[in-house]
Amino acid sequence: MKKWIKVLMVGLLITGLLVTVIGCKAQQNNNDSAQESQKxxxxxxxxxxxxxxxxxxxxxxxxxxxxxxxxxxxxxxxxxxxxxxxxxxxxxxxxxxxxxxxxxxxxxxxxxxxxxxxxxxxxxAGLIIAVKQETTGITTTKDLQGKRIAAQVGTTGADTCLKIKDKDPSTNVKIFESVGEAFMELQKGGVDAVINDHPVTADYIKTSGNDSVKMVGEVFSADSxxxxxxxxxxxxxxxxxxxxxxxxxxxxxxxxxxxxxxx
CATH class of the missing domain: 3.40.190.10 (Periplasmic binding protein-like II)
Known part of the structure; x- marks a missing residue:
């Protein structure tokens, strides 16, 4: 009788160990899957x-x-x-x-x-020049030499403005924290042109330009x-x-x- 009880206890112990091992393995698999799905x-x-x-x-x-x-x-x-x-x-x-x-x-x-x-x-992307609707005589960056021009800080538009000023120191460059501020300066007549990314300028004219701003010339730096x-x-x-x-x-x-x- 005692021998039978010992055998039973050993069997239960082995079964418990197997369940624990299988459970740990399943948990590990679940953790691995979670890591794969959420990094x-x-x-x-x-x-x-x-x-x-x-x-x-x-x-x-x-x-x-x-x-x-x-x-x-x-x-x-x-x-x-x-x-x-x-x-x-x-x-x-x-x-x-x-x-x-x-x-x-x-x-x-x-x-x-x-x-x-x-x-x-x-x-x-690519850059484009924006001016007020009534502006004439500006189609290229060369036309901007000696003018008042604006762009957003840290952008390729700002870099282009500074390069224009290098060629003609009389150029007045204004750099703004946001491109929206640059366009507002253009609309109120504080600058003659804004140099900015083409798709963003197109969106501004479509949504906020109120027919007062237009793009001129060709897209340049088209490989941007x-x-x-x-x-x-x-x-x-x-x-x-x-x-x-x-x-x-x-x-x-x-x-x-x-x-x-x-x-």
């Missing part, structure tokens, strides 16, 4: 005064870039959190690790590529492309972002987002 929070820096790429509408971050980064986050298992910073503070913030990446219609150029790593290009910036050497995140962009393009979701904002 953590992605802190994204932007400058939300650059419609239609980034803006605040009804208290929410909205725009082409915002839809793109959220779609990338979803495809790659990240929870996306947006932080709004000044444009000239974005690159330092990603360098210091205060944010994980930047998406803010940032043009890929050699100087920026020295301090951050860029994703594959996700948008073809936007990229998503990450901290130098963060190859894991960069690979995830590029993989996400590839998936959006392959699935047709990128085209849907593009048509939503640039019909």
């Amino acid at each position: 953590g929070k992605l802190i994204v820096g932007t400058e939300a005064t650059f419609p239609p790429f980034e803006m605040i509408k009804d208290g929410e971050y909205s725009g082409f870039d915002m839809d793109i980064i959220r779609a990338i986050g979803k495809s790659q298992g990240y929870e996306v959190e947006i932080k709004n910073l000044g444009f000239d503070a974005l690159i330092p913030a990603v360098q210091s690790g205060n944010i994980d990446c930047v998406i803010a219609a940032v043009t890929i150029d050699e100087d920026r590529a020295k301090v951050v790593d860029f994703s594959q290009p996700y948008f073809d 492309q936007y990229g998503i910036a990450v901290k130098k050497g963060n190859s894991k995140l960069l690979n995830d972002i590029n993989a996400g962009l590839d998936e959006l393009k392959a699935s047709g979701e990128y085209e849907q987002i593009y048509k939503k904002w640039f019909d």
Whole structure:
């Protein structure tokens, strides 16, 4: 009788151990699956005064870039959190690790590529000159020499303004924190022209220009492309972002987002 009880107890002990092992294995599998599906929070820096790429509408971050980064986050298992910073503070913030990446219609150029790593290009941009509706005689950057011109701080438009001033020191350059401020200065007659990214200028004229602003001349710096910036050497995140962009393009979701904002 005692022998039978011992056998029974040993059997129960073995069964308990097996259940524990199987349970731990199942839990580990669940944890692995959770890690695969959710990699953590992605802190994204932007400058939300650059419609239609980034803006605040009804208290929410909205725009082409915002839809793109959220779609990338979803495809790659990240929870996306947006932080709004000044444009000239974005690159330092990603360098210091205060944010994980930047998406803010940032043009890929050699100087920026020295301090951050860029994703594959996700948008073809280009610059354009905007003037008041009644303005004549301005169609090229050469025509802007000696004029009053404006752009947003840290942008390729601002760089172009400074290059024009280098050629003609009498040129008066005004740099603003947001492109909206530059356009307001143009509308009130404080400057003769604004140099800015073509799609943003087109959107401004469509939504806020009130028939008082027009684009002149041809799009220049047409090879300008936007990229998503990450901290130098963060190859894991960069690979995830590029993989996400590839998936959006392959699935047709990128085209849907593009048509939503640039019909």
